[in-house]
Amino acid sequence: MRLIENWFSERYSENLQLSFRVKDQLLSIKTDYQRIDLFETYDFGKLLSIDGTVQLTEKDEYIYHEMITMVPFYFNKRPKSALIIGGGDGGAAKRLVDLNFERIVNVEIDRNVVDVSKKYFPEIAKSFDNNRVELIIGDGIKYMKNSNEKFDRIIIDSTDPVGPAEGLFSKDFYKNVSDHLSDGGIVVTQSGSPYYQPEALSMANKGMKSIFNNVLTYIAFIPTYPSGLWSFTMGSNKDMSIRDEKKSFGKYFNEDVLNGCFKLPEFVKKLID
Amino acid sequence: MRLIENWFSERYSENLQLSFRVKDQLLSIKTDYQRIDLFETYDFGKLLSIDGTVQLTEKDEYIYHEMITMVPFYFNKRPKSALIIGGGDGGAAKRLVDLNFERIVNVEIDRNVVDVSKKYFPEIAKSFDNNRVELIIGDGIKYMKNSNEKFDRIIIDSTDPVGPAEGLFSKDFYKNVSDHLSDGGIVVTQSGSPYYQPEALSMANKGMKSIFNNVLTYIAFIPTYPSGLWSFTMGSNKDMSIRDEKKSFGKYFNEDVLNGCFKLPEFVKKLID
Incomplete structure (x- = not known):
């Protein structure tokens, strides 16, 4: 999970990333299995990320x-x-x-x-x-x-x-x-x-x-x-x-x-x- | 065209962007019709952008x-x-x-x-x-x-x-x-x-x-x-x-x-x- 200046970025490789501008980060927890982050984004509504990887967004x-x-x-x-x-x-x-x-x-x-x-x-x-x-x-x-x-x-x-x-x-x-x-x-x-x-x-x-x-x-x-x-x-x-x-x-x-x-x-x- | 810390980013909206890490920017010109930028990227080889929009990359x-x-x-x-x-x-x-x-x-x-x-x-x-x-x-x-x-x-x-x-x-x-x-x-x-x-x-x-x-x-x-x-x-x-x-x-x-x-x-x- 990278959050810089209200952008959440998923790294596809060291050299490529997709970034979502976020209104707010609602959650960031480390469980026994993985890191879970929850963002309120502008374009895709709520976004659930596990270990830095988009799992689902409200919109798609x-x-x-x-x-x-x-x-x-x-x-x-x-x-x-x-x-x-x-x-x-x-x-x-x-x-x-x-x-x-x-x-x-x-x-x-x-x-x-x-x-x-x-x-x-x-x-x-x-x-x-x-x-x-x-x-x-x-x-x-x-x-x-x-x-x-x-x-x-x-x-x-x-x-x-x-x-x-x-x-x-x-x-x-x-x-x-x-x-x-x-x-x-x-x-x-x-x-x-x-x-x-x-x-x-x-x-x-x-x-x-x-x-x-x-x-x-x-x-x-x-x-x-x-x-x-x-x-x-x-x-x-x-x-x-x-x-x-x-x-x-x-x-x-x-x-x-x-x-x-x-x-x-x-x-x-x-x-x- | 946005180039920040060797990343070229295409904005899909105000709230979403895809970013390519670049080795070098090879060209940036303003013609009578549009702006043309040429980057050497890590993942997609040479990338041609017109008015900030990816037109083609060597790889895809x-x-x-x-x-x-x-x-x-x-x-x-x-x-x-x-x-x-x-x-x-x-x-x-x-x-x-x-x-x-x-x-x-x-x-x-x-x-x-x-x-x-x-x-x-x-x-x-x-x-x-x-x-x-x-x-x-x-x-x-x-x-x-x-x-x-x-x-x-x-x-x-x-x-x-x-x-x-x-x-x-x-x-x-x-x-x-x-x-x-x-x-x-x-x-x-x-x-x-x-x-x-x-x-x-x-x-x-x-x-x-x-x-x-x-x-x-x-x-x-x-x-x-x-x-x-x-x-x-x-x-x-x-x-x-x-x-x-x-x-x-x-x-x-x-x-x-x-x-x-x-x-x-x-x-x-x-x-x-």
């Missing part, structure tokens, strides 16, 4: 959360249950509630992320009050080792593969994920900026391909994430195909996006060959 | 130039002639040469852009030495009023619709463009960031729809342009459809991109309804 969080939930939702048989690993802000759970999932288990390692979201993003965090959502504060990796429950969707809504989330991109972890997927179930993970973090996408892709029969990568445009281009990686042991059903739309997601987001630029394809 | 110029030329190339009958308005760096002309266009007329209003590109981006500007390329230093609007030549493609490779390029987004201009298109010909213009400059996309779209029977918008990811998402708008008086032909690919463009780039996020669709 819809893109990431629609894309990590709605894209896998429309594949295969209509899903009813989901496990979210991470996602302590509640944004993914909120969309799953809207998509009429019947059971949503959300395992977040850092209670402070939930508390901060409840205080500063109440419209998003209210998903935790829904009786279809079970919030567990704990380590997602351990949770899966100790549970036998299977889910139709597993959503890895984590920070980047450095720090506490590193284990969430490994082959061992994906093996555990596979054991918790129902028949035809699908896992999806955020897999970083193909432009600035090609290794995150490559790790997720290689890790998933070593476990799952079918792996697909898709992309979305997120203005407050590094480079503006973000990737997601989906895996399943069954074929994955979009089912015939009228699609709802969000502020970003629609049926065209569902069909177009798997059509990757050449430099992205090369990362997952 | 391929995305913009592939997308403004290769997408319209694959529609309708194979095009042989093209008029470029703007494009003084030579990047669009270079791709048209590669696509085997037989005649390319490039009308750039500011000789200094050409000179700067020849000096600092010689691999790009060398397109002007090709005997299929005719470079004219002059006003594109006036050029079209005084010429009767028709072209299979007209490429509006301009700066944003403030300053010298403002007239290139008007209905009157598109009427002129229409008169210079051959049967089945297509015009394409860059139409700004849908996220930060929605009015540029709306202007291009409305202006084209008032003149052309068919208008299509497509998008690409460009990391050094505001928000990372960029739009292009194509118009024609004939139907536009992708022809059956093996597609070549660039570093960004490929056949998937050709099919996927017209699939627009919901918030972009709303701008062009």
Whole structure:
């Protein structure tokens, strides 16, 4: 976190940064897992940063959360249950509630992320009050080792593969994920900026391909994430195909996006060959 | 142009900026039309800025130039002639040469852009030495009023619709463009960031729809342009459809991109309804 003369800057590298002018810094805490900062910005409303990295802003969080939930939702048989690993802000759970999932288990390692979201993003965090959502504060990796429950969707809504989330991109972890997927179930993970973090996408892709029969990568445009281009990686042991059903739309997601987001630029394809 | 402690920053608004650490500023001139700055950056190589706005960098110029030329190339009958308005760096002309266009007329209003590109981006500007390329230093609007030549493609490779390029987004201009298109010909213009400059996309779209029977918008990811998402708008008086032909690919463009780039996020669709 760098705050100079009322600007919060996220460093994309030693040589590149995006800076948001802020009205106020509302919070800066160091938890057992990470540093959490909360800013009131001019252009993007409230902004949550973890370890100096933008996690969500009021204005554009819809893109990431629609894309990590709605894209896998429309594949295969209509899903009813989901496990979210991470996602302590509640944004993914909120969309799953809207998509009429019947059971949503959300395992977040850092209670402070939930508390901060409840205080500063109440419209998003209210998903935790829904009786279809079970919030567990704990380590997602351990949770899966100790549970036998299977889910139709597993959503890895984590920070980047450095720090506490590193284990969430490994082959061992994906093996555990596979054991918790129902028949035809699908896992999806955020897999970083193909432009600035090609290794995150490559790790997720290689890790998933070593476990799952079918792996697909898709992309979305997120203005407050590094480079503006973000990737997601989906895996399943069954074929994955979009089912015939009228699609709802969000502020970003629609049926065209569902069909177009798997059509990757050449430099992205090369990362997952 | 802001250069503070060896950082060049492009302001996306009063409250948001992207900053590139620079090794050196190689040039800063004020021409009759605009301010031109040239930086040697760490992450993106040489960077050309006009009026404080990134125009191209060595590292990612391929995305913009592939997308403004290769997408319209694959529609309708194979095009042989093209008029470029703007494009003084030579990047669009270079791709048209590669696509085997037989005649390319490039009308750039500011000789200094050409000179700067020849000096600092010689691999790009060398397109002007090709005997299929005719470079004219002059006003594109006036050029079209005084010429009767028709072209299979007209490429509006301009700066944003403030300053010298403002007239290139008007209905009157598109009427002129229409008169210079051959049967089945297509015009394409860059139409700004849908996220930060929605009015540029709306202007291009409305202006084209008032003149052309068919208008299509497509998008690409460009990391050094505001928000990372960029739009292009194509118009024609004939139907536009992708022809059956093996597609070549660039570093960004490929056949998937050709099919996927017209699939627009919901918030972009709303701008062009």
